[in-house]
Amino acid sequence: MTTTPVSISRPGPEYEAHVRQGFSQPRLERLGASLEEQIAKGIFPGAVTMIMRHDECVHFEAYGFQDAAGKIPMARDSIFRLASMTKPLVTVAAMMLVERGRFNLYDPITNWLPELKDLKVEAPEGDVPLIRPITIQDLMRHTAGFVHGDRAKSPRIRKLYDELHIEAREHDILGDQMLKNLGTIPLAHQPGTFWEYSIAVDVLGLLLERVENKTLEEILNVLLIKPLGMKDTTWWVEPERLGRLAEAPDSDPLKAEMLKAYRQTTNPVGRTYLRGGAGLLGTAADYMRFLHMMLRGGELDGRRYLSRRTVEFMCSEHTAGMGGTTQANTGPGYGFGLGFAVRLSQGMCWVPGSPGESLWSGVWGTSFWLDFKENLTALILTQGPTHKIQSRMLYKTLVYSALVK
Structure with a gap:
């Protein structure tokens, strides 16, 4: 009995035209549709998402609304409470x-x-x-x-x-x-x-x-924020930028209580201490500048911020053999480095990724990760604290589902 060999052809030019830096553009469109579903359910009013791979921005979009009332469209330069995404910058x-x-x-x-x-x-x-x-x-x-x-x-x-x-x-x-x-x-x-x-x-x-012998604001401005061009990253929202501040839905049961702790419409310097763990606000484009620098091993636009080996050291596990777990923040399968959670293996985790991937998130609904193996970094900025775990896991799954090469 003879069989006819199956011919497996290479994808044609029409396929290649829809793949950018390994990302299927049609599959990336699923991301937007899924986030719109979350917005329609009232999980959060809106979101800004951004993905970079191989030094190219392959996705940068705003969805839904910036305000809780659903009247102001979300913009790519909307300002978010970064909360604990302050921690990696300070570290x-x-x-x-x-x-x-x-x-x-x-x-x-x-x-x-x-x-x-x-x-x-x-x-x-x-x-x-x-x-x-x-x-x-x-x-x-x-x-x-x-x-x-x-x-x-x-x-x-x-x-x-x-x-x-x-x-x-x-x-x-x-x-x-x-x-x-x-x-x-x-x-x-x-x-x-x-x-x-x-x-x-x-x-x-x-x-x-x-x-x-300086304020934390001065230290971060000199070392990172100004050199990286993070022009909208601040410790408080001045009146002229207040109209760009993203809000959580009024229906979120955590919103009212959390706002008591995030009194960020007046200058905190001289009034209260600058919270290195939770005090910054910023935009997606600003934070991506920081992430891009880390993904490149501590260098961006010809300026060296950290040595490559220091970045590797920070994004290695520093908690082996200790008690405690990051699971409430990251899901299973992670340890912790210096300022970043670190993925230890593949099989224990809830979503795709690469061993050695580093990440963190914020309580209001912000999240990012650095995948050094894939030369990929992505972030999502929302303001929906109650459903933050669901939002960040969904987004990460959708990003990797679009990575086809």
Whole structure:
């Protein structure tokens, strides 16, 4: 019996015309249709999405509306509360100072923050001494023993974070006073033993201010924001830009309470400390400049911000063997580096990606990732805090479903 061989031909020019830097343009159109469905369901009023691969922007779109009432169309230059997407910027700035010899990762933070020299650790038998000092590396990877007050498992620690305004949730507090207050609250874990999402990068920002004798705003402006041309990335929204601020839907049950903590329509400098973990606002194009620089190994437009090996070091796992998990933020299959969660393998994760991929997100609904293997970076900016996990996972799935070459 003879069989006729099956001929498998190469895609014709009509196929190639619809593929740009490996992305199928028809498949990318699914992304917009899916986001429009989310908007119609009231998950968020609108979104801005952006994808870069091989130094080319292959997708940059705005969907839905900027305002909760659904009257102002979303624009590509709409401004979003970046929330915890502030953390990677502050951590990168800190690593730039490490490269300049200003401090070492293993330095105790009390070298600059003496208010924290008497910290203890809460334990069943009572508060106990630290087994070793908190280091700057601990701040960058959330292993210092600090927590977020509203997530703290200890009722005592949760109460103290709230009463002493550690996170400036509803009351302004200057950095020196915040550190004095923090120095009276026990840690939840021994330093370097447990990963727990925390105020660590807020503390890192205050440490950078002590090291440089400048405000965190000045430090970031000099090191990253102005050199990268991030013209709309700020700590507050001036009146002339307020009309570009994206809103969460009024129906979102988290919105009203969260707005109390994000008082970003007046200048915080001199009024309250700049929250290195959550204080910035910005646009998709601005943040993509930062991501593009990281994807290129620390260089952009002929300017070197970090060495290639430092970027690799930051985007490697720094929490192996420790307790705790990033799953509530990333889904399973991730560890943590310096400022970024790091994908450890393929099979444990909820969505496609590449081992070594680095990412983070913000509580309002912002998210990004860096896929070094595919030379790809993507972000989504929305303002829908209740459904943020669903939104970021959906978007990531849709992006990879369009990557065909």
